[in-house]
Amino acid sequence: MSNLGKKRLEVVLAIASYSVGSGTASAAPTPGGEIPKQILLTVSDIFMYTNIWKIYFQEDLSSKELVEILTDLGLVTVAATGTAYIVGKVNTAILKEITNWTGPLGWGLTAAVAGSLSGLFGIAWAIYCDRIYSQRELQSF
Known part of the structure; x- marks a missing residue:
């Protein structure tokens, strides 16, 4: 397996782990405490x-690099993605407050939604990192 293939597999496993963790944490009923829980999940x-x-890069993501990434992505894209993320988290919190009354079936639904949202955003970030990594690899040849 190539180096890029190993990285992709490791990333898929990381996203799956975080998504399962997010879903599991969301499943526990906490009436009236969903906003703080969503902050922790964020x-x-x-x-x-x-x-x-x-x-991908064997380096920690510093605030300087984050600003460069945001500039590279374009502020409009970042604003749209950030807004979508916040709306998703708020909707999950509202859904969770409602499903607290429905018992385990509702808790399972919320866990699935929360895990899916974390997974989707993780996949989007992984695709971006994969593209940057591939471009850097091509430039190094």
Whole structure:
């Protein structure tokens, strides 16, 4: 397996782990406490993004590099993605508050939604990192 193939496999496993963790944490009922839980899940997502970056580039993602990445992506894209992320987290919190009353079936639904959202955003970030890594590899030849 190539170096890029190993990185991709490691990233897929990382995204799966974080998504399962996010879904599991979301499943536990916490009436009235969903917003703080979503903040903690957002921090977990940030750790997932930095872990994916580290898998590809063997370096920690610094604030300087983050600004460069945001500039590279374009502020409009970043604003749209950030807005979508926040709306997704708020909707998950609202859904969770409603499903707290429905018991285990509702908790499972919320876990699936939360895990899927984390996974989708992780995949989007991984695709971006994969593209940058591939471009750097081509330039080094």
